[in-house]
Amino acid sequence: MFDSVLKFKRPYSKEVLGMRVTNFLVIIAVLFSFTVMADAGTLENVKARGKLNCIVSSGLAGFASPDEKGNWQGFDVDFCRAVAAAVLGSGDKVKFVPTTNKTRFTQLNAGEGDILFRNTTETLSRDADLKLTFLPVNYYDGQGFLIRKSLGVTSATQLAGASVCIQTGTTTELNLADYFRANKMKYEPVNTETNEESIVAYESKRCDVYTTDASALASTRAALKKPSEHVILPEIISKEPLGGAVRHGDDRWADIGKWVVNALIIAEEMGITQKNIKELAKKPGNNPGMNRFLGTEGSMGEMLGLDKKWAVNAISAVGNYGEIFERHLGPKTPLALERGLNASWKAGGILYAAPIR
């Protein structure tokens, strides 16, 4: 087949060739002329677009999923809405970019999204190597154990000799080995590849215990045939701080994300809720801290490059941290997660946001 190629000798005339090269160079030049146009900065881009592009999960129980009408709902989704409300004045001005585990960071770095709230653990390598800037932690997760009630186990320290379903190649696998060695217990690993596979193995009693992140365990438990027959043990054996993230290199935008998350946490500390915020924001009160928060005093919003009602808008859109938690993850939802570490520092948790002043 290639014979005919080799035999072929008719060369292109020099003019034709020259023209082609010129055309090619022009195209390249046009492409580069675009690159010269400066990127105005994420805040300006979002304001000009009138919509926040927010990277979420393409479906994770309690954190992000579309409802019957196609509206996105969930814990992470509400953080997106809060940022949109703070920047653009309305929690509906968000375009959700659903991503998988694999694509989330590339999508963020490629500029498909302005900000990421996707059940993402903050780690050194992601911060430094993947060039992300992490926002304050909005959910303290950790590895837990799911077990049948009928076995009568109430603490992970009683798990000696148990068979444990574990996803291979994960940090949870390593954490598990560490934990059992530290407690001088033996266990029998039942290796699986994915969460779904683990659930099947657990349900068909191939293992006594299933271990992964506690929030995932809660959704797994809710998906079992009879959730009430299973229990999540109180021990959490690893640190999984989940938080939002933005690209490296735009500190102003990172500040905005950071302070919106802080504002949601602070609102709960101050007792500001979606219900009472309209009343509170009407006129300055006696509490200077609250006045600064509500924008009735000082110029906190202006410093961030936002409207002075930024925090009021965010709370009006989604409520404070406690309300978001209750709505999507709390005891009244099928996930039935306790606040635990995610309670405010005033209530025994470790949520501790820097002050707005």
Next chain:
Amino acid sequence: MDWLFLDAAFTGGSRDECSAKAGGACWAVIGERLNLFTYGFYPAAERWRVNLSLVLLIFTLFPILFEKVPYRKYALHIAVAFPFVTAWLLVGGLGLTPVETDQFGGFMLTLVIGITGIGFSLPIGILLALGRQSKLPAIQIFSIGFIEFIRGVPLITLLFVASTMLNYFLPPGVTFDLLLRVLIMVTLFASAYMAEVIRGGLQAIPKGQFEAADSMGLHYWSAMRLIVLPQAMKISIPGIVNTFIGLYKDTTLVIIIGLLDPLGIGRASLADTKWTGLSTEVYLFVAIFFFISCFGMARYSQHLENKLETDHKR
């Protein structure tokens, strides 16, 4: 059977309501989310446009697929306008409210990608197949290079490149519609396979046919159009439909880049805390949809083969 129908709950607002009613399948999750499965995130007020497009699709397809349709000749001419009219209807602009393509989803997304891919890959595939056999080296090298490159790379990689890498190469601020990128990639991918299928058909045509065409004084395009291609295409029908079906099913891969086709919508629905744990129902529903479409295509290809059957059976 009991689980599927007799013992199943067809209505209800959540999985708990379902299991309170019956012990079998909970089809309410499909019923409640049928709109989401069909239209994705397409705005509710604009869904008539999707419906109208579907009606247009049926009116366009029938004259193309079947011979005994009245006024077929005119219908075929009008069919040329179909892609443009539908694109305008779905995307909007020029008097209609614009709808961003990332709002597309569900069955509608599958049909958009599938039909675009099928519609454009056939002509491009024919050109590539002819190009590969061309005596002009530039065209031949281009065709071979294109076909072998595309066939050497998995579709998922192409989609990944389309969704993320392209943005690194393009200057910041310049965006390229995500769905458009997907459509281009899927079409190119299918064209390469199509070209090889058709080349198989071309090679089965005896040399005498080419020579006969030449001796009639026909030039290249007429010879191809009147004599070679009709025969080659007939031979290739099973392979062509095979590629179509493969392409149609490959549309589910778009979930990797964050577009929610029926499978993606199904997964996302399972993540709704009201419906977690109903994976069997959801996956079964999606499977039935794909089976109906693919089986339909397969049956049509058999019908076509029988209709065009002119040789003696061996």
